Amino acid sequence: MGAVPYDTYARQLGQLVTEASSGRWERLADDVHAALNGQAASQLRSLVPRQVRRETGSFFTTGPVRNSFEHLLPPVPAQADAPTYWDPTCGAGDLLLAATAKLPLAATPARSLALWNRRLRGHDLQESYVTAARMRLVLALLERHRLAGSDEPLAADRVAGALPLLQVGDGLQQLHSLGRPARFGGSLLLNPPYGMAEAGPACTWSSGSTSLAATFTAAAAAALRDGSRLTAVLPDVLRSGSRYRAWREQLTGLLDVHEVKPHGMFDIHTDVDVFLLSAVRRRGGPVRSFSWWPEPEAxxxxxxxxxxxxxxxxxxxxxxxxxxxxxxxxxxxxxxxxxxxxxxxxxxxxxxxxxxxxxxxxxxxxxxxxxxxxxxxxxxxxxxxxxxxxxxxxxxxxxxxxxxxxxxxxxxxxxxxxxxxxxxxxxxxxxxxxxxxxxxxxxxxxxxxxxxxxxxxxxxxx
The missing domain is CATH 3.90.220.20 (DNA methylase specificity domains)
Known part of the structure; x- marks a missing residue:
């Protein structure tokens, strides 16, 4: 069955985009705000059975954890080219929504969408999630233009072709497919599935049943080009569990870890403690020492x-x-x-x-x-x-x-x-x-x- 029931909500978002892109904002502002702030996750819990959500790793990043994630993303200097943001497990697009707060606006919604089309990339196995992510990102663009006073309509053909780099696909396979010299050179965003799966034969840091979140993160670190950034929401067992010591050592061999921020529970509906990771792919030189937790002060x-x-x-x-x-x-x-x-x-x-x-x-x-x-x-x-x-x-x-x-x-x-x-x-x-x-x-x-x-x-x- 997968997440097929979520199609209902994805279609509702499409209708909301149609109305917002025509400029009829006088009765839409509250609906758009809800669509961008938590509604996608509440609809997921309402429409998709809990067992299916667990099997597919479908837990959307909303509320305080999304806000904390956004604060970890560095601002984009005015004179710099906007980075490309890629979420290989994008769900309904919450991490990409956090990233768009860092993207500049052009003079019109159409010109901004042309920029975002090139700068936003995502993958998910569930087509309804990818559709919802596209619609929510278009709503975020239209909302920002409305607040900036440049809310001219967006043509239907522009909406239909919006965000072509958001695609149905296996994000882990996409990460594994990148190698020299084709590594990803932008900002990689990650809230991977938290379930367990067998470690592959090429895994050097674990064997047997292991955390999918650890597997995704290791693949993400390996897929980055030197100097590119990884920002992730991960289960705390990866930060503090003894079993994942070798995983942490592998990551610090590839990445300069800038911040590890314990967050607490993922949300009030998901009883998993998480932390946020901000790191950059190393350009070489000696490995920088880093502690994943407070050192004993004795x-x-x-x-x-x-x-x-x-x-x-x-x-x-x-x-x-x-x-x-x-x-x-x-x-x-x-x-x-x-x-x-x-x-x-x-x-x-x-x-x-x-x-x-x-x-x-x-x-x-x-x-x-x-x-x-x-x-x-x-x-x-x-x-x-x-x-x-x-x-x-x-x-x-x-x-x-x-x-x-x-x-x-x-x-x-x-x-x-x-x-x-x-x-x-x-x-x-x-x-x-x-x-x-x-x-x-x-x-x-x-x-x-x-x-x-x-x-x-x-x-x-x-």
């Missing part, structure tokens, strides 16, 4: 990893055999919100590694801004007792390298601080904490916490 450089061995609980309950000695078995559902607990009542036979108390556990499943059972994000629980424990792999275990239970209690105090939750939200906004992120937590007992949120002494009010 006194004397200490992090949690200096004082604790941090690892994921070893038990995969639905896969590991129930053989070997019977041991207390710790799962996330048996944890209190925080504090201390004794040995769990639940038991399990487990033939592999058991973990001796005392240790602190953190839940791996942890969304930004909140924890479980009313606790703060990253809250820990101290486990004490006289028997080794089988720990489920939905938990992260921090075992003290020295000082035993006292060091564990100091860690609980560190993890309770709101500064730590804020640090974690900046460091990793995907749905699972990683061992790497927990190891990087800044540490200097409890003495360092005040310095994380307070100005230096010379900056305090007198």
């Amino acid at each position: 006194a004397e450089g200490q992090t949690l990893n200096d004082l604790f061995e941090v690892r994921v609980g070893p038990v995969v309950d639905n896969r590991d055999p129930r053989t070997g000695p019977e041991a207390p078995y710790l799962t996330a559902r048996d944890l209190p919100a925080g504090g201390e607990m004794g040995l769990p009542q639940r038991t399990r036979n487990y033939p592999k590694r058991l973990i001796a108390p005392p240790f602190v556990v953190l839940r791996r499943t942890s969304r930004p801004g909140q924890g479980s059972k009313g606790a703060s994000r990253g809250a820990g629980v101290l486990v004490v007792g006289d028997r080794p424990v089988a720990v489920d792999n939905h938990l992260i275990v921090a075992s003290p390298r020295a000082a035993g239970v006292d060091r564990c209690r100091a860690l609980l105090k560190v993890l309770e601080q709101p500064e730590i939750a804020l640090w974690l939200d900046e460091r990793i906004r995907c749905r699972h904490l990683t061992v790497t992120a927990v190891r990087d937590l800044p540490w200097n007992g409890t003495d360092h916490l005040a310095s994380m949120s307070s100005p230096p002494p010379h900056a305090k009010a007198q």
